[in-house]
Structures are given as C-alpha cells and as structure tokens.
Amino acid sequence: MGCIHSRNQGHHHDPYWCRASSKYPSTSLYSARHAAYDDGRSKLHSRYSRNGDDYHSLEQVTKALVQAGLESSNLIVGIDFTKSNEWTGSRSFHHKSLHHLGDSLNPYEQAISIIGRTLSDFDEDNRIPCFGFGDDTTRDKKVFSFYPDDQVCHGFEEVRSRYRELVPHVHLAGPTSFAPIIETAIEIVDNSGGQYHILLIIADGQVTRSVDTANGQLSPQEQNTTDAIVKASNYPLSIVLVGVGDGPWDMMHQFDDNIPCRAFDNFQFVNFTEIMSKHIPVSKKETEFALNALMEMPSQYKATIDLQLLGFQRGTPVRTIALPPPLGNSSVNSCPKYSRSSSNTAYAPSADHSSDNWRVDLIF
Numbered sequence: 001m002g003c004i005h006s007r008n009q010g011h012h013h014d015p016y017w018c019r020a021s022s023k024y025p026s027t028s029l030y031s032a033r034h035a036a037y038d039d040g041r042s043k044l045h046s047r048y049s050r051n052g053d054d055y056h057s058l059e060q061v062t063k064a065l066v067q068a069g070l071e072s073s074n075l076i077v078g079i080d081f082t083k084s085n086e087w088t089g090s091r092s093f094h095h096k097s098l099h100h101l102g103d104s105l106n107p108y109e110q111a112i113s114i115i116g117r118t119l120s121d122f123d124e125d126n127r128i129p130c131f132g133f134g135d136d137t138t139r140d141k142k143v144f145s146f147y148p149d150d151q152v153c154h155g156f157e158e159v160r161s162r163y164r165e166l167v168p169h170v171h172l173a174g175p176t177s178f179a180p181i182i183e184t185a186i187e188i189v190d191n192s193g194g195q196y197h198i199l200l201i202i203a204d205g206q207v208t209r210s211v212d213t214a215n216g217q218l219s220p221q222e223q224n225t226t227d228a229i230v231k232a233s234n235y236p237l238s239i240v241l242v243g244v245g246d247g248p249w250d251m252m253h254q255f256d257d258n259i260p261c262r263a264f265d266n267f268q269f270v271n272f273t274e275i276m277s278k279h280i281p282v283s284k285k286e287t288e289f290a291l292n293a294l295m296e297m298p299s300q301y302k303a304t305i306d307l308q309l310l311g312f313q314r315g316t317p318v319r320t321i322a323l324p325p326p327l328g329n330s331s332v333n334s335c336p337k338y339s340r341s342s343s344n345t346a347y348a349p350s351a352d353h354s355s356d357n358w359r360v361d362l363i364f
Helices: 028-048 058-068 107-122 155-169 179-191 220-232 250-257 272-276 282-294 297-306
Strands: 074-080 130-133 197-203 237-243 267-271
Touching (some): 058 282, 058 297, 074 107, 074 179, 107 155, 107 197, 107 272, 130 155, 130 179, 179 197, 179 237, 220 237, 220 250, 237 250, 237 272, 250 267, 267 272, 272 282
Parallel strands (some): 074 130, 074 197, 197 237, 237 267
C-alpha cells in the first residue's frame, strides 16, 4: 500500500499531514504553532498511525479512558438512509428493509438503543446532534438534521423516537458516501473550540463503488470518504462506524486499518450484526458491543493530547447549513439549537466538498 499526493504536489516530504494546509488561514500563529511541532509530529504519527485492539473487557477500556484523562466527551450521530437498506437485511432482518417500522425494533433502533445504554455515560451534556444522509434530498453531497434549525436530541431515547417520526417521510436513495457526515462532525468539533467528540455512524455497508471503477482504484465516493477520514484525523474526533445488516464490510475494514497519512488512527468499525447474532445473553452482547466501540478510544484520546489537537479552533472557509428534516414543521420541536462554541458561533456544517484539498489515494 502507498500514499500518493494527488493534490498539493509540493509537499512530498511531509509524512504527517498528507498536506492540505491551504485549507486553513495562513496566520503567523498557525504557522508558528505547526513549525514548532513538525519534527515531533512525524514521530507521533508513527506511534498513533495504528491503534492496537489491546483490551479484553469493558472495565479495562473504561480504566484506560480515565487514565488518559477522558472523563466525558460529546456524541454526534449519523444515520444511513441509502437505498441499499432495502435489501441488505435479506439474511439478518427477514428480507425486510433495515428501516422497516413494526412492533419489534429494526436494526437501526436496536443499535440506537444499545448505544444509548452503553455509551451515553461518555456524553458530557446529553445533547446529541443527529443527522441523516443518503436519502433523495442529500444523496452523497449533504446531510439533513433530525430537527429544523440545527436543534439537537436530548438523549438516545429522543434519538430513537425522532428516528421513528422521520422514517415514514424519508425516501431512500444514494449513492453512499460518509464524507458529508464526517465533514459535518468536523465543523461541530471546530465550532466547539476543539472539544473531543465521538461520531457514531450507523450504516448498512459499503460506500458506493461502480462497476466501471478500475481494480486498485477508488470510486469518487470512496475517495471522498477516505479524504474526509484523513482530514478528520487533524481534529479531536473519533469515528465509530456501526455496521447493521448483511454487509459486505471489506471496505469498512480498509477504513479501519489501512488508510495512510492520518495524524492518528481515528476510525473504528464495529460489526453490530455479527455481535448481536451470537448465542450469548443480551447483556454480554451489549458489553461486547461497547468494548468493540470503545477499545481504541484511550489511544485516540491520548493522541489528540500529544498531537495538540484539543482546544484549538482552526476555522473553515465554506459553511452551509444542513438541510431540514424531510418532515415539515408539524412536530413539536422544543430542543434548543446546538452550540458548544464559547463564542456562540452558530453551527453551520459544510456540505461543499468541491474545494477540499484532502485527496489521498490508496493503492491496495
């Protein structure tokens, strides 16, 4: 595997950033900050480019998080509304759409509920920005907010209830790209002044790869997702992708293990279907899920400290507001707007990736 710098060709010798620094303001403070740490960052990059899955119990992970100094964090949720949800439950969900609403919980509702029971203790204020992507309004370019005006959900019970309100009004589409939700999370982190966040993406499988994509090459959606993951590694943001349905999951493992040129290994894939299909008590399934979701976070959080990513607002030049939910204004929307920025800067996620300079090519 190699890393080819398809843009910004003048930075061939930088192993740390795979550089796209033109994305940021060229202020003296920014330049001085990075000039001072260039040498050390190359060494830190080697240390954190791949996190080992070293823990065997949830207690070990929790202890390691405390030892790393992480007492709480902030959660962001993204839900996959692409067309493939209609058939990727063929084996695991009785040939029904993964978004089917019935008397029992569908896989997305199960995942939301279990995430709420196992990970909500790591959320600082119980205010959760939630977004959908991949429907016929967002495609592979944008996200929609669960509530109008960037309002948030209070806790995972509200995440699930709001999800049930939205599903009948959402038209599944595509293609599939995780870039828009990752870009949105990056903007939330930046507007918070660089607080540590966890992005939970619940999705049914592969990023779109057309049949005419050459062997060894990436589709546009794969490329954009890869670039967004690399870009996100320069922020205090951990990405956990929870896979529901039948898969396939091979590209998710590539995202987890084999993306080059990241500041730190910031992506963790958890096969929810595999865990929940095991013949063990439900409590053990939930513990195993939490362990798999959290096991890389001690190293990830420590990396954000050592790389001096925490508490630093970079600013981004292009900001557009997430689309409103495909529901209208008939529901009662009592949640306050989302803002963690000390300067009260309005949250406005970017959905325009056309000017991004974060292109990284993977060669398998």
